[in-house]
Amino acid sequence: MANISRRTLIKTGAAAATLSAIGAPVLAADKIKIGYVFLGPIGDYGWTWAHNQARLMVDKELGDKVETVYVENVNEDASAIPVIRDLAKQGCKLIFTTSYGYMDQTIQVASEFPDVKFEHCTGYKRAANVATYNSKFHEGRAVLGTISGMMSKSGTIGYLGSYKVPEVVLGVNSMALSAQKKNPNAKIKLVLIDSWFDPPKEAAATQTMINLGCDIVATHTDSPGPLQILEQKKLYGFGQGADMSKFAPHAHLTAIEDYWGPYYVQRAKALLDGSWTSTDTWDGIKEGTVRFAPYNKVMPDDVKAAADAIRKGYMDGTYNVFTGPIYDQDGKLRVKEGEVISDADLAVMDWFVKGVETAS
Amino acid sequence: MSIDFIIAAFITVVGLTTPILLAGLGELVVEKSGVLNLGVEGMMLIGAVCGFALTYTYGFDYPGIAPWGGILAAAAGGALSALLFGFLVLELNSNQVATGLALAIFGTGLSSLIGQGFTGMIITPFGSIFPDALATGRYSQVIFGYSPLVYFALAMVPAVHWFLNRTRAGLILRAVGENDLSAHSIGYSVKQVRYAAIAFGGAMAGIGGAYFSMVITPMWAEKMTAGRGWIALALVVFAGWRTGRLLAGAFFFGVLMTLELYAKASGFSLVPSEVWAAMPYLMTVVALTLISRRETAGGNAPACLGKPFLPTA
Numbered sequence: 266m267a268n269i270s271r272r273t274l275i276k277t278g279a280a281a282a283t284l285s286a287i288g289a290p291v292l293a294a295d296k297i298k299i300g301y302v303f304l305g306p307i308g309d310y311g312w313t314w315a316h317n318q319a320r321l322m323v324d325k326e327l328g329d330k331v332e333t334v335y336v337e338n339v340n341e342d343a344s345a346i347p348v349i350r351d352l353a354k355q356g357c358k359l360i361f362t363t364s365y366g367y368m369d370q371t372i373q374v375a376s377e378f379p380d381v382k383f384e385h386c387t388g389y390k391r392a393a394n395v396a397t398y399n400s401k402f403h404e405g406r407a408v409l410g411t412i413s414g415m416m417s418k419s420g421t422i423g424y425l426g427s428y429k430v431p432e433v434v435l436g437v438n439s440m441a442l443s444a445q446k447k448n449p450n451a452k453i454k455l456v457l458i459d460s461w462f463d464p465p466k467e468a469a470a471t472q473t474m475i476n477l478g479c480d481i482v483a484t485h486t487d488s489p490g491p492l493q494i495l496e497q498k499k500l501y502g503f504g505q506g507a508d509m510s511k512f513a514p515h516a517h518l519t520a521i522e523d524y525w526g527p528y529y530v531q532r533a534k535a536l537l538d539g540s541w542t543s544t545d546t547w548d549g550i551k552e553g554t555v556r557f558a559p560y561n562k563v564m565p566d567d568v569k570a571a572a573d574a575i576r577k578g579y580m581d582g583t584y585n586v587f588t589g590p591i592y593d594q595d596g597k598l599r600v601k602e603g604e605v606i607s608d609a610d611l612a613v614m615d616w617f618v619k620g621v622e623t624a625s
Numbered sequence: 626m627s628i629d630f631i632i633a634a635f636i637t638v639v640g641l642t643t644p645i646l647l648a649g650l651g652e653l654v655v656e657k658s659g660v661l662n663l664g665v666e667g668m669m670l671i672g673a674v675c676g677f678a679l680t681y682t683y684g685f686d687y688p689g690i691a692p693w694g695g696i697l698a699a700a701a702g703g704a705l706s707a708l709l710f711g712f713l714v715l716e717l718n719s720n721q722v723a724t725g726l727a728l729a730i731f732g733t734g735l736s737s738l739i740g741q742g743f744t745g746m747i748i749t750p751f752g753s754i755f756p757d758a759l760a761t762g763r764y765s766q767v768i769f770g771y772s773p774l775v776y777f778a779l780a781m782v783p784a785v786h787w788f789l790n791r792t793r794a795g796l797i798l799r800a801v802g803e804n805d806l807s808a809h810s811i812g813y814s815v816k817q818v819r820y821a822a823i824a825f826g827g828a829m830a831g832i833g834g835a836y837f838s839m840v841i842t843p844m845w846a847e848k849m850t851a852g853r854g855w856i857a858l859a860l861v862v863f864a865g866w867r868t869g870r871l872l873a874g875a876f877f878f879g880v881l882m883t884l885e886l887y888a889k890a891s892g893f894s895l896v897p898s899e900v901w902a903a904m905p906y907l908m909t910v911v912a913l914t915l916i917s918r919r920e921t922a923g924g925n926a927p928a929c930l931g932k933p934f935l936p937t938a
Contacts, residue, residue, distance in 0.1 A: 306744070460851065464841070466886075469637050469883065473637060473890050475633075476630060477890050488842070489846075493750075494842075623892050
């Protein structure tokens with residue numbers, strides 16, 4: 266392959282940076298070095314791709330003041346520890362560990378390097394030098410649910426999830442509640458496939474949900490595989506984490522995009538001016554962490570308007586999908602009329618709302 | 626339950642069965658020759674990326690031929706990586722288990738490297754080649770609605786069976802697997818037979834991998850086979866090195882996995898969903914136990930399986 270892509274260039278740069286760091290660990294004092302630990306390949310067009318875009322934004326905004334390095338394909342097990350430790354030893358002063366499964370590893374390495382600041386994505390364990398940050402993906406799901414509630418003819422919406430963790434539970438509930446506001450009889454069929462990335466299983470699960478009557482399938486796993494199945498069946502779905510419209514130009518209605526860039530820039534700046542402290546950040550549509558890919562032209566205007574209304578509601582703080590009355594799967598009233606579930610309660614939510622069909 | 630519902634579910638089963646059947650058939654022949662190649666997962670990934678890359682590169686200019694070329698590329702990629710394994714275990718007598726595991730890891734890395742320029746691209750799925758009336762007809766799709774690879778996999782089941790049990794070459798291959806020194810002493814080239822078997826196994830694993838990147842989800846993504854190579858390996862043992870049972874086992878796996886998904890989507894939980902997910906692995910353990918208990922000549926396992934061939938020793 267003769268083409269030198271931007272990515273290979275960056276990689277070469279990162280490798281060179283690693284090498285030079287081994288050779289001369291304490292040079293370049295005026296630049297701060299920022300390290301990133303990535304779960305997948307940066308070319309996954311999803312989760313890791315979005316984090317890498319944010320890294321590039323830091324490079325662009327802060328230019329000469331920073332130098333960034335990253336490690337791809339880091340497993341969420343004990344093998345992450347030496348990777349994080351290496352970054353700290355290379356002289357990184359700020360390290361982003363970008364997946365839930367690096368939580369304890371981050372805490373452990375952070376205790377060994379009190380002078381290095383760490384930022385752990387989607388976790389809940391903090392320390393003096395470990396901050397956490399997350400995104401309110403469920404706000405995005407409220408927009409997708411609104412679209413689904415209006416566009417699903419069968420009223421049965423598929424939801425392909427990974428594991429029963431709060432992030433997925435919130436997404437499912439947000440989707441169900443917002444769809445039911447447009448179609449009171451809307452149901453969600455949830456399939457959890459016990460993996461974040463398994464294209465053949467994601468495809469089979471999508472076929473299954475279609476066969477069981479779903480005409481829209483939302484995904485909370487990382488591959489574009491489900492969208493390809495929906496494209497073949499001429500049904501609809503959404504991109505996850507990034508704009509996946511090129512995989513399914515017809516089926517892709519919009520996508521929730523993870524936009525971490527502004528947060529990464531803000532934290533790097535805080536480190537540069539000495540104002541960095543351990544914080545817990547949970548931003549959403551308002552702060553710009555959750556964004557949307559352009560709407561597909563097949564979406565009717567009233568659906569676009571309804572989707573925009575939810576986005577606007579989150580922008581100005583007048584809308585929250587988790588406003589009572591909310592009933593659980595057994596029909597029990599869990600949130601009274603007018604009450605809103607607090608962020609603290611959302612972060613540990615483990616029950617599904619009425620209209621969600623699932624085995625677990 | 627309507628007939629359309631059952632047909633749609635059956636199509637999902639076929640999609641899950643085919644790739645492990647392809648890879649399993651190849652591995653069965655390899656093991657029958659006395660070589661244990663644990664690198665199926667790596668060979669599948671190399672096949673997946675080679676098939677996708679060729680189809681993508683030539684798909685615009687030669688849409689009719691490109692997928693067939695892709696399948697050949699997948700087979701060639703799988704076979705070449707297998708021959709590397711073959712060189713190490715046959716010429717240098719390296720440990721087959723360790724070398725096979727190394728091939729699995731090497732294949733993962735090499736496929737990522739080859740695939741760098743191809744992430745985010747898509748191709749037209751390599752679907753049915755029959756006329757649309759047959760391929761998408763309500764009932765006819767059950768027979769005519771699949772990718773050519775599905776028919777190829779099904780045809781290879783009797784073909785491999787016939788080859789192993791009814792041809793002279795198959796007899797020699799089995800002889801090499803049962804007693805390499807005897808086969809050697811009466812003048813057969815153990816190495817040549819094993820090279821051929823290893824190449825065949827690699828080609829079949831490669832084609833199995835291409836089923837993922839060219840048929841089910843026509844794209845390339847790193848590690849997209851998600852562990853199916855290991856399932857195929859277990860399946861060969863589960864099938865007791867018999868082709869018919871391999872087909873039954875692969876189909877059984879496809880049915881189990883589909884049932885798991887249907888149970889979950891229906892909010893139906895006779896057993897916890899984790900039990901469904903663990904079923905293929907549980908069945909493997911059960912199968913291994915049964916095989917080892919049936920002490921009559923160790924079942925159907927080739928006597929020289931996994932052992933290095935040292936004619937001078």
